[in-house]
Amino acid sequence: MRSPEEQRLIREDIFRWLDGKLGSGRSELSRGELQDYHFGPERIPLVDTARGIRNPQDFEATLTIMTSVKSPYGPESITEDGFVRYSYQSRDGGDNVKLRRAFEQKEPLVYLQGIRPGAFVPYYPAYVVADDSDARQFLVALDESMRFFGDPLHMTSDERRYAERTVRSRLHQPVFRAKIMFAYATTCAVCSLKHGDLLDAAHIIADSDSSGFARVSNGMALCKIHHAAYDRNLLGITPDYEIRIDKDLLAEIDGPMLRHGLQDMHGRELGLPTRKADRPSKDSLAVRYAEFAR
Ligand SMILES: [Zn+2]
Missing domain, CATH: 2.30.280 (PUA domain-like)
Incomplete structure (x- = not known):
């Protein structure tokens, strides 16, 4: 011993x-x-x-x-x-x-x-x-x-x-994150950034289900800026996986982060996991897109 x-x-x-x-x-x-x-x-x-x-x-x-x-x-x-x-x-x-x-x-x-x-x-x-x-x-x-x-x-x-x-708030998050990062090959679904330090496992609909882990289909890998933009409805994702940028934001004039990081994303197709079951739920996207479009 x-x-x-x-x-x-x-x-x-x-x-x-x-x-x-x-x-x-x-x-x-x-x-x-x-x-x-x-x-x-x-x-x-x-x-x-x-x-x-x-x-x-x-x-x-x-x-x-x-x-x-x-x-x-x-x-x-x-x-x-x-x-x-x-x-x-x-x-x-x-x-x-x-x-x-x-x-x-x-x-x-x-x-x-x-x-x-x-x-x-x-x-x-x-x-x-x-x-x-x-x-x-x-x-x-x-x-x-x-x-x-x-x-x-x-x-x-x-x-x-x-x-x-x-x-x-704390125990489910690491498992959710690990599953999302695996499904998305540690890549932002909006801009394809592949730097794990700068990526979050974002929820599509707020995780209110206390009994289970959030499903991968209720999440996406997003970089910090696109996560924040999505949560604040400055960036929307249609149920057909198309990225939209808020129209006021599209009209703004500013430096390269606004231009390349946000405005250039308008109309791009969302990057998807290869496994179909892991892809974002179209129903959940529709709920969130309706909020964005309002
Ligand atoms: Zn991004």
């Missing part, structure tokens, strides 16, 4: 390493990257090849847990109330013991949400906040603020409201 001090250093180093990997507008990592984490010269894979939990022999408590897209619970296993319910491993023994230890010792871990085969959105630091032995599940909080609920298995109505808001 490694010393407690060394285990703590490695956990902290993993979080820093993830911070570094997720710069430049990325929100997902590949299985290969997760298997190739190094602490100094030593390689410590962060995912297990065969199982959804990573419990190195020389660690007291679990390092990572994952939900793969193949799991029976589907890719959307962050519950409405903002926790992940992680079932006891059937092959009892070490795995459950080490997750229980993560709970008792409040050890932070990484939760990996599978979004495609071999692609994961990490949430960290995540904490096991309850051990529900009746349901044979551990309850994992993905947002640090939710560690401090009195009894996560019996939330007060205030806590539940807070949790649902957190899920909508």
